[in-house]
Amino acid sequence: MSESATSGGSGVSVASAFAGMRSVNPVVFKAGCPDCRGSFELAAGALRLAIGATSRTTFYSFTCPDCGASVRKPAGERIVELLTGGGVRTLRLHSTL
Secondary structure, three states, X not given: OOOOOEXXXXXXXXXXXXXXXXOOOOOEEEEEOOOOOOEEEEEHXXXXXXXXXXXXXXXXXXXXXXXXXXXXXXXXXXXHHHHHHOOOEEEEOOOOO
16 A cells, blocks of 8 residues: 555545654563573563462563573562563463362
């Protein structure tokens, strides 16, 4: 579709529909490694969030870019909100009852 094309006869061009939109900076999260004590920023794609039935089974994880350690940290409600809002892939854990 060209920029001058209109959709469904509404008279709105693609260029005018997207006018005023700005590019969005990718979300990064500050994190730290308990093994090497490194401090760094991670993109949403470097984190995983697991949401369980309880606070003990809700956590996020990542691999430390400095030492390669697998890191798993608890995620409270606010952390879950921030991570999901920032595009972190989420796994919902279900009980087998």
